[in-house]
Amino acid sequence: xxxxxxxxxxxxxxxxxxxxxxxxxxxxxxxxxxxxxxxxxxxxxxxxxxxxxxxxxxxxxxxxxxxxxxxxxxxxxxxxxxxxxxxxxxxxxxxxxxxxxxxxxxxxxxxxxxxxxxxxxxxxxxxxxxxx
Numbered sequence: 001x002x003x004x005x006x007x008x009x010x011x012x013x014x015x016x017x018x019x020x021x022x023x024x025x026x027x028x029x030x031x032x033x034x035x036x037x038x039x040x041x042x043x044x045x046x047x048x049x050x051x052x053x054x055x056x057x058x059x060x061x062x063x064x065x066x067x068x069x070x071x072x073x074x075x076x077x078x079x080x081x082x083x084x085x086x087x088x089x090x091x092x093x094x095x096x097x098x099x100x101x102x103x104x105x106x107x108x109x110x111x112x113x114x115x116x117x118x119x120x121x122x123x124x125x126x127x128x129x130x131x132x
Contacts, residue, residue, distance in 0.1 A: 024083065026099060026116060026128035033124045035099055035116055037076075037085065045078040050087065052097060054121050059087075059097075071097075080105075083112060083128060095119075101128040 026035040038049040050061040050073050058068030074086040074095060080103060087097040101114030112128040 023132040024112075024128055025130040025132075026101065026112075026114075026126040027130075028116075028124040028126050033116060033126065035085075035126065035128075045076050045083075047073045047076050047085070050085075052087065052118070054118060083114070099126070099128075101126065 022039060024035075024037040024039065026037075027033065032055050034051075034053045036049075036051045036053075037047050040046045040048060047061075049065065050071060051066050051068065052059040052071060053068075058066070059071035060066040060068035061071050061073055063070055070090040072088040072090070072092050074088040074092070076083075076085045078084070082103060083099065083101040085099040086095045087099075088094065089096045097116070097118040099114065099116050101112045103110070103112045105111075110129060110131070112131075114126060114128065115123060116126045117123040
């Protein structure tokens with residue numbers, strides 16, 4: 001009986017599987033624009049927080065943690081060759097921003113770069129090579 005209780009206690013303490021989490025940071029060359037994605041990497045890209053900053057103005061998908069105007073991650077996809085993310089406004093009615101980056105790896109060098117657009121604000125070339 002004690003052995004069964006000990007085994008059960010050990011199983012409960014072990015919890016579920018660990019999943020790696022990290023981040024993707026995209027910036028333009030001037031540093032005026034940044035897109036920060038906090039994500040978990042399982043079988044698919046899972047973004048749990050997104051923060052966009054344009055010339056000091058911020059949008060956040062988690063305003064209780066990072067202040068800013070509300071932003072929703074609409075859809076996101078990543079594979080070895082590309083990263084695609086659409087962002088929705090507070091009403092979730094339409095796409096207000098898009099990130100399109102393409103990835104390349106050669107030897108030990110990884111590069112990810114593309115375009116970030118935000119409705120009514122502009123379009124920027126961004127470097128998304130910084131990964132945590």
